[in-house]
Amino acid sequence: MKLWTVSLLKDTILWVIFVGIGTLFKMNTIIKDKDYFKNAVKDNLKFMAILEFVIGLYNFSIWVELLIVPITAFVAILVGFTEKSNKYEKLYKLFNNILIFFGLALILRACFLAVIHFDEFATTDHLREFLFGPILSVLFLPFIYLMSVYMQYEDAFARVKFVLQSPERFSYARRKAFLKFRFDIDGLKRWANGLHRGKIKSNIDINNDIELIKQRQIIEKNPPIISETEGWSPYSAIKFLSNFGLGAGYYSAGYEDEWKAESSYVKIGDSLLSNKIIFYVRGSERIADNLELVLSVFTPNKTYDYHADLLNISMVLYEKATGQMIPPKIANAILKERNVKIDEGQFSVSVRKSDWGNSTGSYDLFFCIGHKAGEN
Template sequence: MDLFNNREVSLFIWFCIALAFSLSKETIRKSLRDLIKAAFHKALVRIYLLMLIYIAFLIYMLSEVGLWDFDQTKTTIIWTFTAALVTLFRHDQIREDPNYYKKAVRDNINFVAVIEFVVTFYSFPFLVEFILVPASFFVVAVYEFSKLQEENKIVVDFFDKLSTPFGLLVLTYAGHNFYIYAGEFFVWGTLTDFTTPIILSLLFLPFVYMVAVYSSYERVFGQIEINSSNRDISRYAKWKAIFGFHLRFKLLERWSHATFISPLNSREEVRSSIEDMRELAEYERKDNPVPLEDGWMPIKAKDFLREEGFKAGDYKYVGEGEWFVSSNNVEIGDDILPNSLWYYVSGNPKIAKDLKLKLYVHQPDQEQVAKEKLIEVGRVLINKALGEELDEALIRAIMEARNEQITAKGKSISVIKEDWPNGKPGQYDISILIHSE
């Protein structure tokens, strides 16, 4: 196999053309300067250097066990400045997605990865690749832009239909070459070209985790500096946080949020707050059952609607003894400001007392569909929380957009409508609230 295939050569040429064009425009040059300046901030440069040292260490270890040799230099360089950098800049996803590592492993070791490698291995003739590179970029750009606006749905549908035959054409061409020139594929060099990026990607994940930890501590330490006027307490809180939370950066951030709401004024308060947070984490880990008459286990309650698309963050202290978490919003419709559903859980550190599913009606002309969605998700919530069905009286109250309350399993279940005095006519919000005394 040649050092660079036709696709890689075409990409490089078009990159040079795009760069030359960009440098010829003053406004773009200024934006590039700002981007480069931001990308090479001294804090980031330290991380880049650590990343390169870590990758060099991986290469050394792999070469020692016979899984890397000099022929993999090109593959390793391309992986470093593409996949590794992208993964590094996405380190915040570790904090947001509890299944980050599972997905990362799955994405690297699956059938699609094999297909992509075969398609890349058997590139088209140079002239075809030279035309396809900008054409593909243009199509993807138009497609993604068109998805932002409902009136462009016909364009999106056209490109959806176009992508299927084009994908089949590429797969057919690669499959034909694979059948004719299979001998070129099944050689040791090709196998290592395929496995090297996968192995490096998997071994790179611990470094990304450490970057996420470092980033969290840096952010928390900055907040401590801002929130504390006592330098001695500030310094003490940082050291106690390091020894108290170690690599558990999500717990660190929950503690940081609590201390931002209620600032620490003494060493005793620092020690007590860290110990309380560690005890809470241990309580959640043991999955202690909560009697239904008291409420729900917060760590479970916040995920009652996860399968419906509601992904809640961490259950955090919000002041005056109350703990709270909200989900992302689930949009209903394609308007710029669509009707949307949110899910909220609140209570004390160990027991969730209130579960609320709230519909915000921004588009009154589409409220019927939105209320039907509220009922659909409300059925799931009532079933998960109480093992009951959504009462018909509550369903009628939702459809008529009025208040209603019933009692079930020792809980008050309410439909609560609130008009927006400063909103447009017809705008309001309506909630299903499950409350524990």
């Protein structure tokens, strides 16, 4: 059986326009999604792809299509709008159930017609048409992967060139990075983002910097065991709040021998200016001894309880860090924005508010757990 015939010319053109070119326009998004390639393969092999193909074989008449498409599109928009707020929960369920009912109706209709007209359905042309898109998409993935690697190298080298400034040193750093990192984009980014102008004074410094990254990666795969009396393993601590989108990233050296990891900001609330929470892990090279959550409220809003969000995350952090429930005094301080500091065994726990002093009443609220071993 030939994979491609002239009958697939329309499918080929549509694939190139909507999948091929469309994917290239999404390269920046693909680069940020670590699971893109795994999910792309799954999407082309999953059962839903078969259903979509079968449904596509049995279209309605043009007049019915012109009636159904705008209605379903409008309902889909309503679903997207109502799911953002709890006050529209009943409407969201109604519109979502309408979409589900319509989808099931399409599936049942298509399956019924496929069974009734099985001889027309089970043809070589239909099999070829079904396999064409997924095969082309999977074969396209290696090109997309190489393109993503190239773009990330270009992005990393732009920063390296800015930091090093010397053309000769930059040329050496680029060659060394290619040899050492190859397809290790994670390591490449860590090295490029960690470069500081005053730190690199020779090619030896470049070698040492790259080797340091490789060593850290080895340690992260087999982190040392830290006893509870010493503090926390930084490689465990950075994952304490991953379920909230607050995974703290890479634990690395900062200024004045302090080691630190920090998460990306997570938006909370629905105000125009984003109110955010961020998570920090601090300590020495081997041990983390300070965990901190910071709630930044840009636009205070009495209709949204930011402190309840902070308390919810703080309770999880405290339990994972200490194995205990958060003290009621600390929980109350978070909800009431009060400055409190208490000792709980080998831990020091505090809540602190810092006003920005602006006209909108913006402020930061800090929740911190310190291990006393780090104070010695």
